[in-house]
Amino acid sequence: MDKFSELRSRYGTFIYHSYEITDEGFSFHFSVGEYDFFPAWKWNGITVPDGMDRSLIEYVIFCIGMTELVSYWKCACPPRVLVKCGALNAEQIKWWKKLYFGGLGEFFYRNGIQTDFDSFMNIEAECSDVPVFTDPYKGERKGAVIPVGGGKDSVVTLELLSGLREDSLCYTINPHKTTTECAQAAGYPDERIVGFRRSIHPELLKRNADGWLNGHTPFSAIVAFSAYLAAVMTGKKYIVLSNESSANEGNVSGTGVNHQYSKSTGFERDFREFCRKWLTVPPEYFSLLRPWSEWQITKKFVTYPKYLSIFRSCNVGSKTDSWCGKCAKCLYVYIMLAAFLDDGELVRIFGSDMLDTAEFEGLFNGLVYADFDKPFECVGTRAEIRLALYSAYKRREGGKIPLLLEKYIKEEPDAPESLDGHFDTDNFVPAEFIGLLKD
Numbered sequence: 001m002d003k004f005s006e007l008r009s010r011y012g013t014f015i016y017h018s019y020e021i022t023d024e025g026f027s028f029h030f031s032v033g034e035y036d037f038f039p040a041w042k043w044n045g046i047t048v049p050d051g052m053d054r055s056l057i058e059y060v061i062f063c064i065g066m067t068e069l070v071s072y073w074k075c076a077c078p079p080r081v082l083v084k085c086g087a088l089n090a091e092q093i094k095w096w097k098k099l100y101f102g103g104l105g106e107f108f109y110r111n112g113i114q115t116d117f118d119s120f121m122n123i124e125a126e127c128s129d130v131p132v133f134t135d136p137y138k139g140e141r142k143g144a145v146i147p148v149g150g151g152k153d154s155v156v157t158l159e160l161l162s163g164l165r166e167d168s169l170c171y172t173i174n175p176h177k178t179t180t181e182c183a184q185a186a187g188y189p190d191e192r193i194v195g196f197r198r199s200i201h202p203e204l205l206k207r208n209a210d211g212w213l214n215g216h217t218p219f220s221a222i223v224a225f226s227a228y229l230a231a232v233m234t235g236k237k238y239i240v241l242s243n244e245s246s247a248n249e250g251n252v253s254g255t256g257v258n259h260q261y262s263k264s265t266g267f268e269r270d271f272r273e274f275c276r277k278w279l280t281v282p283p284e285y286f287s288l289l290r291p292w293s294e295w296q297i298t299k300k301f302v303t304y305p306k307y308l309s310i311f312r313s314c315n316v317g318s319k320t321d322s323w324c325g326k327c328a329k330c331l332y333v334y335i336m337l338a339a340f341l342d343d344g345e346l347v348r349i350f351g352s353d354m355l356d357t358a359e360f361e362g363l364f365n366g367l368v369y370a371d372f373d374k375p376f377e378c379v380g381t382r383a384e385i386r387l388a389l390y391s392a393y394k395r396r397e398g399g400k401i402p403l404l405l406e407k408y409i410k411e412e413p414d415a416p417e418s419l420d421g422h423f424d425t426d427n428f429v430p431a432e433f434i435g436l437l438k439d
Contacts, residue, residue, distance in 0.1 A: 003213060004113045007076040014078040018085045019065045021058065025196070028065040030072045037072045037201040041226075044175065045194035046233055049136070056133040056281060060229045062086035067222045070100050072204055073121075074107060075212040081123045088125035095274060097121060099267070103218025105257040106376055110215055135281040141237035143167025145230050145283070147223055148193075150178035151313035152301040152333070153242035157288050158186035159304055160436045161240060169234060171195050171227050177321040178312040185306055194234070196226055216376065218262035224271050224285060231283040238430075241287035243268065245424035246294045249381045251374040259376045265290060265426055272428060290427035291437050294336065294380030295387055295419040302340040308349060315377070325351045328363045328375035335367070336380065339391035343402070355392070355402035364404050387416045 010033070017029040025042035041064070048057060062085065073081065088096070101117050108115060135141075146161065148154045148170045161168065170183040172195040183193045208214045220243075227239045247263040250256060261267060272285055289297055301307070313333050316324040323330050334346060334354040347353055354360055366372045367385050374382070393401065393409045401409070429437070 002112070003211075004077055004111065004115075007212065008079055011076040011078045013080045013082055014069075014073045014076070016065060016069055016081070016083045016085060019058075019061055021054075021061060026061050026064075028068055030069060032072070032076050032078055035203055035207065037203050039068050039072070039201045040199050042197040044172075044197050045191065046196070046230055048233060052136045052233070053134070055131055056136070056232060056279070057229065059086065059131055059133070060225060060232065060279070064222065064225045064229065066096055067099075067218070067225050070104065071200075071217045073100075074104065074215065074217060075204060075207045077113075077120070077213060079119070079122060081121055083123065083125040086125075087127040087130045088123070089128045089130050092130065092274075092278065093123045093125065095270065096123060098270065099218060099221055099262070102256070102258070102261045102267070103221065104216075105255070105261060106251065106259050107213075107215035107217065109252060109255070109257045110376070111213055130278055133279060133281050136232075137235045137282075141235050141282055143169070143236050144238035144240045145169050145171045145227050145234065145236045146240045147171045147227050147242070148179050148183050149242075149313075150176070150182050150311060152307070152311055153244065153289060153297055155182055155186070155304060155307050155311055156297050156300050157240060157242040158182070158188075159300075160288060161433075162187070167236075168192070169194050169230070169236065171230055171239075173198050173223065173226065176318070178310065181310045182307060185310060194230060196230075198222075216259065218267075220260075220262035221267065221271070224262070224267075228275065228279070228283065228285065232281065236283050239283050239285040241268070241285070242289050243287040244289045244292050244294055244297055244380075245422070245426075246380040246384060247378070249374075251376055253370060253373075260378055263378065265424075268428060284430070286428040286430065288429060288433060288436070291422075291424045291429065291434075293384055293419045293422045293424075295339075295384045296422060298336040298388070299340065299420075302337065308341075308345070313378075323350050325354065326360075327377070328366060329377040329379065330354065331360055331363050332367055332375070332377065332379040332385070335385055335392065336388045338405075339388040339395065342395070343400075353402055355404045358403060361404060361407075364408075368408065383416065384419060386412065387419055390416055 014032045019028045027040040030037040165187050170188045170193045172179045231239050243263040247260040248265055250258040314323045314330050316327050331354050334350055366375045389408050
């Protein structure tokens with residue numbers, strides 16, 4: 001019996017027992033079999049305003065618990081999920097199942113799990129009477145909450161929205177040196193860098209160490225609901241993400257597996273619909289960069305050189321605010337920047353010439369060629385990467401050509417189609433901001 005089937009047969013029910021709100025933050029109680037989990041969040045620069053109706057805050061926190069739930073459920077994948085707190089109607093249950101199934105596509109694929117939408121999970125809620133809410137700010141909202149991860153995409157959003165700076169907040173989860181420095185470089189003082197500190201309950205780590213199932217979950221959905229909570233509590237009009245059209249491309253040809261599912265246009269549409277139907281209160285959630293490709297974002301990013309020594313996008317090096325210089329994400333960012341920067345600048349950022357390193361050929365092939373699975377990282381499309389490689393070659397033509405770049409240009413000598421004029425019309429950018437992207 002495979003691990004998935006074995007664990008499901010041993011642990012048939014996952015329970016979302018409760019959530020608790022305190023002056024320090026909030027926490028959740030989940031359980032599977034004899035194991036209990038208590039993930040906790042702490043306020044970081046956010047407080048519940050005096051006199052604010054707590055019913056909306058409580059329900060959004062319940063929803064954050066629903067996004068946290070899947071990270072704990074996946075260790076055993078029980079077929080039944082029982083929700084004993086909050087409220088879910090039948091339509092919402094379908095909404096959450098869709099998020100989980102799409103967001104777990106990579107998890108299922110990499111663990112060799114064969115399942116389908118109907119059978120992977122059944123959600124039961126003890127209460128279906130979803131509350132109705134009113135805006136505590138009575139519509140008098142201004143500015144934006146801008147999630148900042150420390151990468152080039154959120155930097156471009158911060159700079160494009162510089163005209164809103166005085167009324168806006170930078171939003172972080174578990175802030176680190178890179179996120180703080182990027183926000184500060186964009187003109188945000190410490191008191192306007194807010195968010196939460198989120199901790200994983202140790203019992204989940206013990207289950208993982210004991211060989212239970214583990215893998216990728218839709219973290220950007222956690223960002224969506226928690227940023228909504230921050231915007232509700234601080235009276236902001238918008239939640240402005242930095243997800244681009246490239247996030248819609250999957251990782252495995254012929255499947256729906258997408259590492260960036262919860263950064264996709266599909267999730268953005270679903271989350272906006274969730275807010276409209278069941279939260280009913282502004283702020284408005286959208287991705288400013290959705291019309292653009294990663295090529296255009298990178299081209300814009302390099303016009304802000306003050307961030308070159310600050311920004312980081314490497315998951316491996318995230319805990320040390322560094323580029324590991326060995327993973328697919330580092331190689332991807334290196335390639336995109338190579339179209340616009342010289343080798344000396346790139347080596348100062350990444351520590352080595354990654355395109356001149358033979359051991360990265362496997363990572364390179366996954367990024368470039370359709371015959372290989374695309375790396376499970378937040379990376380751009382193959383069309384964007386090929387354009388960057390060709391542009392990097394033209395920038396170095398007549399001089400030293402790095403090993404992997406030379407190999408590529410011999411196989412693909414023709415110029416790819418330009419993406420400078422790309423504009424994805426399937427977006428939710430409000431009319432007042434669309435001009436920022438067409439300038």
